[in-house]
Amino acid sequence: MLAINDLHVAYGQSEVLHGLNVSVAPNEIVAIMGRNGMGKTTLMKSLMGIVPIKSGSVTMDGDELGALPSYDRVAKGLAYVPQGRMIFSTMTVKENIETGLVVSGGSEVPEDIYELFPVLLEMKGRRGGNLSGGQQQQLAIARALATKPKVLLLDEPTEGIQPSIIKDMAKTLKRIRDERGLSIVVSEQVLSFALDIADRVLVIENGEIVRDDPRDSVDAAQISKFLSV
Amino acid sequence: MFGDYSIGDLGSIFVMQGFAGLILFSVYVLMALGLAIIFGQMGVINMAHGEFMILGAYVTWMTSNVFQSYLPSLFSGYFFLAMILAFLASGALGMLVEWVLIRHLYKRPLDTLLATWGLSLMLQQAYRSIFGAREVGVELPQWMLGSLHVTDSIEVPINGVFVMGLTVLITIAVAYIMFRSRWGRQVRAVVQNRIMAGAVGINTAKVDRYTFALGCGIAGVAGSAFTMIGSTGPTSGQLYIVDTFLVVVFGGAASLLGTIASAFSISQTQSTLEFFMSGSMAKVLTLLAVVGILMLRPQGLFALKVRK
Numbered sequence: 124m125l126a127i128n129d130l131h132v133a134y135g136q137s138e139v140l141h142g143l144n145v146s147v148a149p150n151e152i153v154a155i156m157g158r159n160g161m162g163k164t165t166l167m168k169s170l171m172g173i174v175p176i177k178s179g180s181v182t183m184d185g186d187e188l189g190a191l192p193s194y195d196r197v198a199k200g201l202a203y204v205p206q207g208r209m210i211f212s213t214m215t216v217k218e219n220i221e222t223g224l225v226v227s228g229g230s231e232v233p234e235d236i237y238e239l240f241p242v243l244l245e246m247k248g249r250r251g252g253n254l255s256g257g258q259q260q261q262l263a264i265a266r267a268l269a270t271k272p273k274v275l276l277l278d279e280p281t282e283g284i285q286p287s288i289i290k291d292m293a294k295t296l297k298r299i300r301d302e303r304g305l306s307i308v309v310s311e312q313v314l315s316f317a318l319d320i321a322d323r324v325l326v327i328e329n330g331e332i333v334r335d336d337p338r339d340s341v342d343a344a345q346i347s348k349f350l351s352v
Numbered sequence: 353m354f355g356d357y358s359i360g361d362l363g364s365i366f367v368m369q370g371f372a373g374l375i376l377f378s379v380y381v382l383m384a385l386g387l388a389i390i391f392g393q394m395g396v397i398n399m400a401h402g403e404f405m406i407l408g409a410y411v412t413w414m415t416s417n418v419f420q421s422y423l424p425s426l427f428s429g430y431f432f433l434a435m436i437l438a439f440l441a442s443g444a445l446g447m448l449v450e451w452v453l454i455r456h457l458y459k460r461p462l463d464t465l466l467a468t469w470g471l472s473l474m475l476q477q478a479y480r481s482i483f484g485a486r487e488v489g490v491e492l493p494q495w496m497l498g499s500l501h502v503t504d505s506i507e508v509p510i511n512g513v514f515v516m517g518l519t520v521l522i523t524i525a526v527a528y529i530m531f532r533s534r535w536g537r538q539v540r541a542v543v544q545n546r547i548m549a550g551a552v553g554i555n556t557a558k559v560d561r562y563t564f565a566l567g568c569g570i571a572g573v574a575g576s577a578f579t580m581i582g583s584t585g586p587t588s589g590q591l592y593i594v595d596t597f598l599v600v601v602f603g604g605a606a607s608l609l610g611t612i613a614s615a616f617s618i619s620q621t622q623s624t625l626e627f628f629m630s631g632s633m634a635k636v637l638t639l640l641a642v643v644g645i646l647m648l649r650p651q652g653l654f655a656l657k658v659r660k
Binding site for chain 1: 551
């Protein structure tokens, strides 16, 4: 599905990602773990075309994405839920979701999105900026799903969300994967959340992937060593 | 200053000056709408906005000349066609300018200030070379001249009412486009967060180009309206750009309602005061009031409240 080959990303002269290789299978949930500053967000941004790629390739079903602007990548099937959610705060909940429809072509918000997130239907006339953190996170995911993606990227979705809602979110993400058959790549610092949802757990350290374990053989103690500061 | 007039006189003066201010109000609103859309969306301060307006004024003047020479029988309706042509001409120039110049400068907002200022100088010289340095005046069709007789002391100019009605229509159309249409949703998303708008699949480059064109096109229509209150010369636009910025800032950037309210209050204050004192004193008082209010409300008259 999504394949990253020898990806190098740099801010000016300072290289942050030193040749990553990751491939994501259809219907798979991959968690990328790592401490602050190890390159998780940079990886996400470079996949979306927000930060340019220095060398290497990113392909989706064989199509090269590396040089495309963000909106073309969305059209090819990538969707992005950024760190800090970044919903359009002065637009209503409904309008926020509708921005995602530009690519997929519909004019009405699909029913199944409101089914996943009933709270958004309740609040569809409110301004996005007046929602709580957890609701904004749901809105950001709904907006991403409106583009009908094949691969959903989530950058630290649990950040600033209360624990009970984190549990719900894990359930929802798995449900999304099962119902829609898409792949999910999620970057995380919360190990319990990652173990809860992921089929595979990668660890990124100083811009390199240092561990790549399927869920069944994950050594939680080993991974948490990479996370503790 | 009011001492020399009776209450009845004062009432008539206020009403008539108010209506006289309507054309100024319309020009301000149309100019400010375009400027606010462009500034709001792209963070580009378009110093050449006055020149886009003057292009509209020249187009109106040319259309009136063509009608006078070749189609005198249709002269009474030329203004409608002139407005459409003004919109198209300014919009097309705007699109070209965005493509050639502005899009390369999105990451350097201060440079756009300089670049668009340079553009305004170039356009002024172009107008001077093409149309001559002499100011030109547009002849209005018969039905737009004269005024409606309301009472013995109150007369309302017809062209003022006409331009006012037109402004209302255009404002409603812009509001509809921005807040109800699919395209407007994309524009507002780009305004809010350009990077994220791209990451949900909005073609930001295309949205930018058309938004810039729309803003410039509306300035062109403002130019059509402008021909009724002033004569059109190469540098006439310069006089309006500062006032228009004032309207945008005073109203609160990105607030349509604020823009209208501030254009109305500034133009009416200006117009009413001009009757009682010299034009420059009227301007001084208007500016002082605006500065005072902005010190109390730096975000402008209307600003949306959301959680940060």
